Amino acid sequence: MRMAALSKESGVPVPTIKFYLREGLLAPGMRTSPNQSQYDETHVQRLGLIRGLTEIGGLSLAVVAEILRAIDDPEIVVHEVFDVVQRTVTRQITAQHTGVEPHYELVDEVMEQRGWQHPQNAEHRLAAATLISIMDRLRLSHTVQTLDAYAAAAATIAEADLATLSATLPRDRLVETAAAASILGDALVGTFRRMAQTALVAEQTGGSRRDALPIAE
């Protein structure tokens, strides 16, 4: 397909596609004349991935470029793509909160309970400890019980993730999909979480939602 068709198919405006081509985020099309190229389904897929990471994940283009370089590296294995994704998410969390002292204590307790103390989890540990510290400042304090409920849920999700990923896809699709799964999966879990909250509150109040939470005065 030509660029106009690629734009229509992907929902990405032509000037943006040209920008991605210039920046190397999108592979060049097959040149059919001095100023015309043909694009195919792989280009549509790649544009979809970029949209997912930026629009849903809120990642910057610089970060997306880094993830795409990892995806396009034939040497990299799928969990290393996960690592790159997580590192970039971590950087987004921690780089803007350099003044925040991470609270490692609860995170370390949870990691020990779960057996998650792997060296590769160092950056994840920093991100979690920073988030807990930020929430603490907003007077949203966690107990180890709450955090372990989060962690248990996260373990369930991770198992489902790996089963889905490993079951179906060839390697070159797998790394791309792993990145999308990581970012879009977070949004999906968050959406289900709020669905469950709404349902819980509705149950507690028999359908009426006013004053459903017991509020300490």
Next chain:
Amino acid sequence: MRMAALSKESGVPVPTIKFYLREGLLAPGMRTSPNQSQYDETHVQRLGLIRGLTEIGGLSLAVVAEILRAIDDPEIVVHEVFDVVQRTVTRQITAQHTGVEPHYELVDEVMEQRGWQHPQNAEHRLAAATLISIMDRLRLSHTVQTLDAYAAAAATIAEADLATLSATLPRDRLVETAAAASILGDALVGTFRRMAQTALVAEQTGGSRRDALPIAE
């Protein structure tokens, strides 16, 4: 404290604080002279919340302003703040993907299994169905089993959330905290999820992470 101290305490630059004051995102300080005001801990807290929602949550200032209006509305109850947060997150997901046909089928199956079919979940349903459709396009297909694993995990998280929120806080802190919990909690669950993935892969490979996933060729 004066504005310079507020800036130092919150990590938000003075021009940004002035902008928030002009836009009504931050309440005015107590005026002590024609061109000087005093700020207190509530201002530090509010700036922390704005930072959390924009920097961690990736929400736009327009969306944050809407959430803050809900928080400052004395009539609103805490689950309605959750609703406002979720509506804005949903809007971020769906507004930029108007060409995407939502895939309701699996979502409806999960919602029925979980007993989540409440009218207040209509927008959450749209967001989930849009995300699934976006992932489908990226050839990341879900089965009802995978989605139900996500949903079960989300239910666990939601229960922990509500227990934490309702246990400790007076009403006016509760709504503010509920908004922070919603956005920052997603980031924390996502971080734990990647920790768990890393640990699972490490277990499967006895510490070595290369070729840990069985890959269909």
